[in-house]
Amino acid sequence: MYRDRTCGELRLDNAGEHVKLAGWVQRSRKMGGMTFVDLRDRYGITQIVFNQEINPELCEAANGLGREFVVQVTGRVEERTSKNHNIPTGDIEIYADGLTVLNKSDIPPFTIEDNTDGGDDLRMKYRYLDLRRPCVRRNLELRHRMAFEIRRYLDSKGFLEIETPILVKSTPEGARDFVVPSRMNPGEFYALPQSPQLFKQLLMVSGYDRYFQIAKCFRDEDLRADRQPEFTQIDCEMSFVDQEDVIEMFEGLVKHIFKYVKGIDFSDSFPRMTWNDAMRLYGSDKPDIRFGMPFVELTEMVKGKGFAVMDDAELTVGIVAPGCATYTRKQIDQLTDFVKRPQIGAKGLVWVKIEADGSVKSSVGKFFSEDELRDWAGKMEARPGDLMLIMSGEAMKTRKQLCELRLEMGERLGLRDKNNFAPLWVIDFPLFEWDEETQRYYAMHHPFTSPNPEDIPLLHTDTGKVRATAYDIVVNGTELGGGSIRIHDAALQDTMFELLGFTQEKAMEQFGFLMNAFKYGAPPHGGLALGFDRFVSILAGLDTIRDVIAFPKNNSGRDVMNESPSVIDQAQLDELCLKVEMSDKEN
Numbered sequence: 130m131y132r133d134r135t136c137g138e139l140r141l142d143n144a145g146e147h148v149k150l151a152g153w154v155q156r157s158r159k160m161g162g163m164t165f166v167d168l169r170d171r172y173g174i175t176q177i178v179f180n181q182e183i184n185p186e187l188c189e190a191a192n193g194l195g196r197e198f199v200v201q202v203t204g205r206v207e208e209r210t211s212k213n214h215n216i217p218t219g220d221i222e223i224y225a226d227g228l229t230v231l232n233k234s235d236i237p238p239f240t241i242e243d244n245t246d247g248g249d250d251l252r253m254k255y256r257y258l259d260l261r262r263p264c265v266r267r268n269l270e271l272r273h274r275m276a277f278e279i280r281r282y283l284d285s286k287g288f289l290e291i292e293t294p295i296l297v298k299s300t301p302e303g304a305r306d307f308v309v310p311s312r313m314n315p316g317e318f319y320a321l322p323q324s325p326q327l328f329k330q331l332l333m334v335s336g337y338d339r340y341f342q343i344a345k346c347f348r349d350e351d352l353r354a355d356r357q358p359e360f361t362q363i364d365c366e367m368s369f370v371d372q373e374d375v376i377e378m379f380e381g382l383v384k385h386i387f388k389y390v391k392g393i394d395f396s397d398s399f400p401r402m403t404w405n406d407a408m409r410l411y412g413s414d415k416p417d418i419r420f421g422m423p424f425v426e427l428t429e430m431v432k433g434k435g436f437a438v439m440d441d442a443e444l445t446v447g448i449v450a451p452g453c454a455t456y457t458r459k460q461i462d463q464l465t466d467f468v469k470r471p472q473i474g475a476k477g478l479v480w481v482k483i484e485a486d487g488s489v490k491s492s493v494g495k496f497f498s499e500d501e502l503r504d505w506a507g508k509m510e511a512r513p514g515d516l517m518l519i520m521s522g523e524a525m526k527t528r529k530q531l532c533e534l535r536l537e538m539g540e541r542l543g544l545r546d547k548n549n550f551a552p553l554w555v556i557d558f559p560l561f562e563w564d565e566e567t568q569r570y571y572a573m574h575h576p577f578t579s580p581n582p583e584d585i586p587l588l589h590t591d592t593g594k595v596r597a598t599a600y601d602i603v604v605n606g607t608e609l610g611g612g613s614i615r616i617h618d619a620a621l622q623d624t625m626f627e628l629l630g631f632t633q634e635k636a637m638e639q640f641g642f643l644m645n646a647f648k649y650g651a652p653p654h655g656g657l658a659l660g661f662d663r664f665v666s667i668l669a670g671l672d673t674i675r676d677v678i679a680f681p682k683n684n685s686g687r688d689v690m691n692e693s694p695s696v697i698d699q700a701q702l703d704e705l706c707l708k709v710e711m712s713d714k715e716n
């Protein structure tokens with residue numbers, strides 16, 4: 130046996146026991162005739178003591194240990210004289226009587242501690258060392274715990290976990306596919322699934338009325354902090370359900386996870402908001418409702434006073450930053466610079482202060498009287514001491530810009546506490562999204578999403594107004610997941626394809642197998658998928674999903690540890706009948 134105890138479990142109660150531990154040398158320090166070694170494994174750190182007087186040879190060997198050496202130690206558990214209250218094993222230490230070096234280690238390129246001196250790139254290159262750090266390990270432990278609880282909950286509700294293929298035909302989730310050439314079928318390619326969408330719908334046709342899978346999905350998109358080219362979804366589908374059934378089931382799942390993983394009880398139902406309200410009040414389909422500051426529209430009341438910016442605007446809309454009338458010129462300039470950043474792209478920011486004494490100051494005093502500005506304050510419910518921040522322009526753009534400013538103000542005012550969780554369902558999404566560039570409609574969710582039955586008469590007459598039976602679950606301004614009730618009627622699916630600009634042939638070529646399956650008794654069905662990485666990162670209080678994935682990719686989609694993607698041998702290319710030609714762009 131290499132060990133009979135772990136480095137995290139020994140306490141004062143164990144004093145006097147003879148134990149055998151194995152692990153990595155966190156650090157070793159010599160103090161007079163004593164050498165102290167911190168021994169680390171997955172479970173914690175235990176202090177080992179070597180005494181020069183009692184066993185000079187052993188102590189000599191301990192003095193030769195380097196960081197990250199793998200060792201086995203035997204000894205007796207003793208109470209410590211100077212206790213370390215920062216670690217659970219801090220009341221004891223091991224008086225060593227045996228030491229075996231199981232393996233040496235090169236000096237690691239960064240310290241294996243929560244506050245490491247290693248930068249991002251270095252940590253990713255040596256990810257296997259980074260994973261030894263307790264803070265990273267805790268994220269993976271959390272991930273495991275959540276996966277376990279997800280399975281426990283869904284199993285208790287009668288869901289079957291069924292795997293679906295990774296080598297598939299393209300699945301339409303709106304991103305680019307990763308493709309894999311087929312050696313046995315030269316010139317032909319598989320796609321990696323953007324999600325198991327079509328397969329889970331087929332499983333419903335097959336009668337597996339409650340399906341789930343913790344599924345790998347692949348989307349070739351530009352990367353951001355919360356995106357990875359491969360990521361994991363908790364993918365689910367149910368038959369004989371309506372939107373209410375799906376929402377209830379998965380609200381239950383989210384509550385279960387918060388309860389059993391975080392100890393947080395949500396007794397009330399999660400609030401719901403229509404997509405229209407979310408856009409109107411927060412300028413976003415994933416509003417952070419940990420704080421208020423809803424949008425107030427002023428469009429008509431500000432027109433006609435000679436201020437062209439507002440006169441010409443499709444929308445003038447503002448928020449009230451409570452208590453911010455004390456903001457200095459410099460702080461307000463910072464906010465203006467913030468909204469003018471290219472990522473946000475606003476032209477400017479109008480501000481109005483209602484001073485504590487009730488007097489009014491603003492950046493548009495030239496155009497508006499104090500009384501008029503006070504009317505704005507009335508409409509916006511601003512009180513003395515508050516700052517009103519107002520933007521004008523094209524409606525959708527302006528809403529998105531003000532959304533960024535609202536989040537920034539929430540941040541500045543400390544209203545976005547990571548330990549406060551505010552879940553929300555956003556419902557009644559539009560079915561279609563108009564694209565100016567290509568002058569056509571796209572499915573906002575995916576082409577299998579069912580229209581709201583009430584809106585079916587509008588499909589051909591007022592296409593853009595048709596609501597989908599689609600829902601998203603949002604937590605703290607992050608889209609945790611979403612889904613829809615699907616179309617199970619072949620004729621309606623045909624209409625949908627037609628509106629999306631698919632010819633009958635094209636639809637058959639891409640989704641023929643699904644359309645054929647629907648001829649054999651497709652039950653009413655619907656489902657959703659939750660982003661598992663995001664779910665873990667929200668519970669871990671992290672801004673990026675990278676730290677909850679054991680081996681993530683960087684922002685250029687590269688794994689800097691194993692240096693992928695990489696070129697492949699000519700022989701491999703030949704076998705696949707592929708020829709690589711670099712265009713000027715790549716060269």
Ligand code: ASP
Pocket residue numbers: 302323324325326365611612613656657658
């Ligand atoms: N397949 C969808 C997605 O990946 C989720 C769903 O509709 O169930 O977003």
